[in-house]
Amino acid sequence: MNVLDRKRYYVNVESGEIHPDKTASGFEFEIEATDRDVIELKKLFDECDRSATKTFWRAHVPFLEYHNDQSNDEYDEAMKKIYKMIHDLGQPETREHIESMGILD
Template structure:
């Protein structure tokens, strides 16, 4: 795999990763190598699967959100995705993610 970092444009809502800034809308610009992009793609794929589980679980009215494994799993994946974008992102991406206060506090 290529260890040279290249620019990528990320849209978390759609899970899209693009090398073109003009082909679609994007929210974050990152610099990543092939291995890092593969890892980010896998996180997006896992999150998509988790979203479906949460969708079906949402139709069970007696399970509250804070007792819901699927929602906990979704929250965890989103934190991992934003954590990776924060690690690889440009300063604007880092600043934006920090203002979201979505990442766990480090000791």
């Protein structure tokens, strides 16, 4: 796919929403993506949701520490993948903001 196949989308990481209309919902980041990119980003959001559910249940086990839990590692890795993809597809302002967060380091 080439640059001409890309469309503008607006992404809210917290809710996992990706919209072609910036007025449809609040958004944090603006990206230009192909249909295939949007499908991949949605899969990453789903992966993150599954990991978040696991961490919810882990939180109810008082003796298991955050840094010693596979579920938390999976969640953190999924979030990094999401931000990496948004960074790669993002507008200059989006890339700068994500870089300033230090999440990709």
